[in-house]
Amino acid sequence: MPNPTAIEQLEAALTAVDEIATADADRLTQLRTELLGRKAGVVTKVLRSLQGLPAAERRSVGARANEIKTAIEAALDQREAALTAAVDQARERDRSMPGRPSWRGAVHPITAVVDEICDIFRELGFTRVVGPEAETEAYNFTKLNIALDHPAADMQDTFYLSPGIVLRAHTSPMQARTLERFKPPVRIVVPGQVYRRDAWDPSHAPVFEQIEGLVVDEGVSFVDFKAAIDFFVRRFFGEDTKTRFRPSFFPFTEPSAEVDAQCHICRGAGCSTCKYTGYLEIMGAGMVHPAVLDNCGIDSELYTGYAFGMGPHRIAMLRYGIPDIRLLFENDMRFLNQFLE
Amino acid sequence: MNVSINWLSAMLGRSIDPRDAANRLAMLCVPVDSVEPLFEELNDVVVATVESVKRHPDADRLTVCQVNDGSTTIEVVCGAPNVTAGKKYPYAAVGSVLPGGLTLTARKIRGIVSNGMLLSEREMQLGTDHTGIMELATDAAPGTKLVDALRLADTRLELDVTANRPDLLGHKGVARELGASLGVPAKLEPIPDAPPEGPPPVTSNGPAKVGGIEVAIEDVEGCPRYMAAVIRGVKVAPSPTWLQARLRSVGARPINNVVDATNYILFELNQPLHAFDLAKIRDARIVVRAARAGEHMTTLDGEKREFQAGMTLICDGKGATAIGGVMGGGESEVSDETTDILLECAYFDPKRIRATRKALKLTTDASYRFERGTDFMAMPDVMRRAVALIRAVAGGDEPEPAVDVYPKPAKSRTVFLRPDRVAHVLGISVASDVAQQLLTSVGFVVAPKQNRLAVQVPGWRPDVTREVDLIEEVARLHGYDQFPTELRPYRPSSVPDDPVEPLKARARRVLTGLGLHEARSVSLVGAGEAQAQGIVNPMSLEEAYLRESLLPGLVRSAQRNWSVRERDIRLFEIGVVFHESGAGRQPDETLRLAGVLSGAGTPPHWSAAGKSQDYDEWDLKYIFGEAVRVCGAEGEIVEDDAGWLLRDAAGNTRGWARELRADQPAWAAPLYGFELDIVVGRQRGMRYEPVPSTPPVERDLALVLPPGVEAGDVESVIVSAASELLETATVFDEYRTSDLLGRSVAWRLVFRARDRTLKDREVDKIVSRVLKLLKDKLGVERRQA
């Protein structure tokens, strides 16, 4: 007498193949345990129960039982392979995974601003020169018409290295150095570090960058001066930016001017950056004082010119919204990372 | 310099809008730092009459006052000893907000409710007096706002007066400019209750007497002009309200009528005055003379001052009573008992005043003005007005005219202006009559003379000395904004670019390309070695020297990054370093490039399970080599114990690269650094070579290097032994195993002939020649597989 229960159970188990074909990963694991689990798997248990049957019967039932077991196993393996392939395919096709980066370096924001400014003036024919950071009193003061016995000498508090030798308080000494070496037409910009006895605070540092500009030739006028500065401001801050010139005083320029650019944040309406004036002070400038030309052996009756000086630290702070000048000296990687091109 | 809008309005005879005035002044002559409405925080305070004062039943020191604030009578508990029935005081009712933000509430004091407060000067931030409440000498009815009763309502402009414009340190000068802009003349305001002005001072070129005092100038260079007036019978007392208001409006504290009057003239006409107590002038003499070394005096501020030659002293028969133009002495000061005064109005030489105040480290309102130059021509008028003002506010008479000791009278300066020069400098022509009218509007006296204008410069403009100064006047009075901004043709610069600038730019491109950020460090450092250039007047000990090297600054930057838990550091810096070269000489300046590396050599990526290799000495060597290649000195990179050196042809060390010792946290990676001189001029131009059209032949050589043989030695033998057919030789592997005596280093050799395809046979021949030479010279053999 065959054992109808065992065969029936196995045939019933075989119907699970349909479910296996569509099972997800969790259900597949579950089905494998339910059917083929070593202790409680349905197929396993039936196969184990065959041990008690007479040999002939065991052979006929056993053959069918193994057939069914193999079919179930194959279905399980096939489904598993299909599921794994789908995962692999998803991995390959996941274009949202991050790409492989490499380190990139940035020039310092001050360098970027200096280069941009010098490049704009290059459009107007200015060449770029540099000079020493330690200067003589003659170049830092007297050749520039700054008398040490006049209060104008106090406009910058200067570091002394030894008698007669200072750390330059401005890049203006290069006006005299250049005019002594080269005949007009002179059109130069001079970037470089300058030093002043200012205590550290959010807007002051004892060392900072300056850019000097100088033009000397026959027939250079206040109109040429205004035009060049206006050109620069529009290139740097935007074509519709207004420039304002106010009277000022520097011993080495006459007439002298303080130059304001319309605030690039509020467009002149007034905001906290421009202290509600609508304008930002960006440079001191003016027509080269004839005394400076005379001091450098240039005929001040024949030649005229203009000069200007601006502070890239201040301009960088305005442009990038940097609230504290000290950030520009700390070299914090997290800060410098922000200036990657 | 603070200026009061009320004061300017009085001088211009019209009401002035503060914002408009600020804008006009900024565009015409002087930057305006702020426009500040004054005493708005006293708007809740009113004048009140105290009707009765009773002792507080439970406190000896307190009184209970009935106070009339103009609408009702209120009970106020008061702690001031000076409260008196029938007098007027400032009163703030319950609910008022006092300066400093305190809101008053009804408060029970020892059982009696006080409804508000009677106020002291200090509580209103009008002064420092807090010994009692502020007694008001005012006609104003109870209930009048205090700011109206004391005429405090005003707006203050803070002017940033440049060093060339002393005239703008007085209201008259500011009003003159504003008047020119508005088209109205500035006039001095009439002094209330003033007697008619007395006769002008009597000028003499030698000593003169006034009020029995002989006045003489010995130091004519330090003090070219000295006037003295004697006023007898003054009564020193608080100033009238209007005068106190004027002083408060510019931030000065009223002291007494005599001192206040001199300060008023200071702020009005920019002429410092000094009042001496006549009774304290010894031996009836005033002598203006040069100080003798070692002389000393105690000044008004209680400091004992020692003098040196070059200072100018005001002396009486016994000794110094004032430092001319800087500060008076304590002994001759005007006090409450003073009845007769000697009033000084003088001109002191600006350079001498500058030297004096620098030597004494003593800057005063007077020295500040004399240093910039006062108006020596206006002095007679100033003196008459000052005397009239003192007599108006302190009483007294001027029995005889003031004396004006003026040994060498100076003439006013005339400067010539050529209208065509105006056009030449300014770029637009300004008609002669327009220029004349502009200059006249601010007090120049102009007369056309042939093709020029003869311009007489007023005494208050010591800055105008040459034609270009007048051109600036014309430009600013015409209005800088009136000039066009038209680009006109120009000639190219005769000055070539400094080659160091493009070189620095190239170095930046190479190093940023290698992943390093550009750093900028402070070039002032705390300590230096033997050659360090020190600073004579440093701001701090931490910034007392100039840097001799860039690396210490970069190491500090690395430490800063570690302090914010930033592990990956890649920085380079281009900057100047300094070495002392003797006093009175500029230090040597050398341009350098330096860099530091620490932490991950590449950014982490998921494909490597987030791991990346840290920078090591081989990264350093490569980056150093690239830096040398782009901007270093000609020479060779040699090894030393710590790393590598760049030696130039003369054998000088011009750069180095090594691991750095730094105080670093345990989690930080090793720190590597390099530094080298930037050398202009050796950079070679790039040149095209034909790209090869024949195939390469490669051979890998795994060689065993016995101890003591370096890869560099092997490579030079390979290069010398191979023919020009060897294109490159590159190390691609290195290892040491226990069964080997030395180590194994593998080279890949690439051979190529430019004109044909190389045969294996040819290459094999070269390789065996190489191997033979390696064995003979270095004992290096091919590794047995």
Ligand SMILES: [Zn+2]
């Ligand atoms: Zn703005």
